[in-house]
Amino acid sequence: MRKTGGLPLSRRVARRVEELKPSGIRRFFDLVVGRDDVISLGVGEPDFPVPWRIREEMIYSLEKGYTSYTSNLGLPELREGIAEYYTRFGVKALPEQVMVTSGVSEGVDIAIRALIEPGDAALIPEPCYVSYKPLVEICGGEAVTIPTAPEFRLTYEMLMQYRDAKAKILVLNYPANPTGVSYSKKELEEIADAVNELDLIVLSDEIYAELTYTGRHVSMAALNGMEDRVVIFNGFSKAFAMTGMRVGYVIAPPDIFAGMLKIHQYCMLCAPITGQIGAIEALRSLDEVERMRAEYMRRRNFVVKRLSEIFEIKKPEGAFYAFPKISSTGMSSEEFAEKLLLEKSVAVVPGNAFGECGEGYVRLAYAVKFEKLKEAMDRIKEFVEEHGEG
Numbered sequence: 448m449r450k451t452g453g454l455p456l457s458r459r460v461a462r463r464v465e466e467l468k469p470s471g472i473r474r475f476f477d478l479v480v481g482r483d484d485v486i487s488l489g490v491g492e493p494d495f496p497v498p499w500r501i502r503e504e505m506i507y508s509l510e511k512g513y514t515s516y517t518s519n520l521g522l523p524e525l526r527e528g529i530a531e532y533y534t535r536f537g538v539k540a541l542p543e544q545v546m547v548t549s550g551v552s553e554g555v556d557i558a559i560r561a562l563i564e565p566g567d568a569a570l571i572p573e574p575c576y577v578s579y580k581p582l583v584e585i586c587g588g589e590a591v592t593i594p595t596a597p598e599f600r601l602t603y604e605m606l607m608q609y610r611d612a613k614a615k616i617l618v619l620n621y622p623a624n625p626t627g628v629s630y631s632k633k634e635l636e637e638i639a640d641a642v643n644e645l646d647l648i649v650l651s652d653e654i655y656a657e658l659t660y661t662g663r664h665v666s667m668a669a670l671n672g673m674e675d676r677v678v679i680f681n682g683f684s685k686a687f688a689m690t691g692m693r694v695g696y697v698i699a700p701p702d703i704f705a706g707m708l709k710i711h712q713y714c715m716l717c718a719p720i721t722g723q724i725g726a727i728e729a730l731r732s733l734d735e736v737e738r739m740r741a742e743y744m745r746r747r748n749f750v751v752k753r754l755s756e757i758f759e760i761k762k763p764e765g766a767f768y769a770f771p772k773i774s775s776t777g778m779s780s781e782e783f784a785e786k787l788l789l790e791k792s793v794a795v796v797p798g799n800a801f802g803e804c805g806e807g808y809v810r811l812a813y814a815v816k817f818e819k820l821k822e823a824m825d826r827i828k829e830f831v832e833e834h835g836e837g
């Protein structure tokens with residue numbers, strides 16, 4: 448075997464990286480690339496373009512030649528705007544506590560790197576967004592998953608069962624990808640009681656906060672005495688349909704903020720300036736969010752109605768995902784998703800891509816045009832009818 452740097456080629460990548468599993472979502476995404484006949488309910492990406500007035504601001508900024516780095520922390524006007532904006536979720540943060548990141552993805556990564564020492568445990572309720580566990584493992588930490596099926600709601604009692612894990616952090620995401628579960632203030636207060644008893648730091652991924660269909664989102668950091676325990680992550684990808692602009696932000700207690708900033712300035716320098724300029728305009732465009740939320744809610748109601756005719760399904764309270772239980776078909780999640788793609792050209796993601804307890808479910812992203820959604824629901828119904836009981 449050819450050797451490089453004294454190591455065989457097969458050993459050049461660090462073992463902890465070699466051992467990571469590739470994302471189950473990507474695999475299904477790759478299967479549909481280049482196929483026009485497929486209706487993809489696979490990837491969680493808004494079907495709306497960036498609202499026009501936000502695009503216009505970005506175009507003008509390029510015309511004016513604003514193409515440089517910004518300060519590590521982000522444009523001051525944006526940081527001020529974010530601090531002001533977050534009061535709507537009950538948090539009184541200072542602009543100095545806001546760090547602009549390259550998406551929530553970067554924020555979660557640098558928070559985990561700033562907090563986790565090799566051997567430290569992180570509690571991760573499952574099913575959950577695919578990044579959390581690998582990011583903990585890359586740091587040599589132990590990802591302790593908490594299965595939440597069939598209700599998919601984390602509770603005080605569930606968390607307290609993990610007191611022996613001596614975990615340092617809890618990763619919480621609500622409204623949740625992939626289940627659409629969100630929490631009321633009362634439920635959050637109960638979770639917060641366990642967080643206090645177990646002395647945890649909460650990484651609160653609130654990227655779908657604006658896409659809550661059951662009233663106003665409440666941030667975990669807004670609860671009494673929690674501001675010092677919670678790192679908030681949010682961004683512009685989902686609610687403002689700005690996935691490709693790569694702008695997110697973090698609101699964190701000072702010590703954690705300082706640690707994260709060190710990593711951010713070495714690995715990222717700053718978030719892209721064009722996206723940041725767009726984000727300033729985005730915060731003035733909440734009516735656009737309202738318009739998109741109303742459309743997602745219409746789709747949610749439709750999808751839940753159609754799917755509940757064939758499957759057991761909980762009504763999502765936020766985000767743009769439905770998570771029906773498909774085990775009544777006798778198929779595994781993977782089998783269901785693969786056959787559905789092959790036979791009916793509809794792409795969904797197997798539930799086990801989000802953790803073992805997602806087995807028996809699939810995730811459908813309803814961030815596609817209504818007409819396509821209707822067609823997809825018809826094809827799924829046909830598929831289930833052709834495969835027996837349902």
Ligand code: PLP
Pocket residue numbers: 491549550551552553576620624652654682683684690694695
């Ligand atoms: N967090 C959750 C729960 C997500 O679902 C996603 C994207 O699907 C992200 C974070 C990534 O967001 P960003 O585009 O801001 O990096």
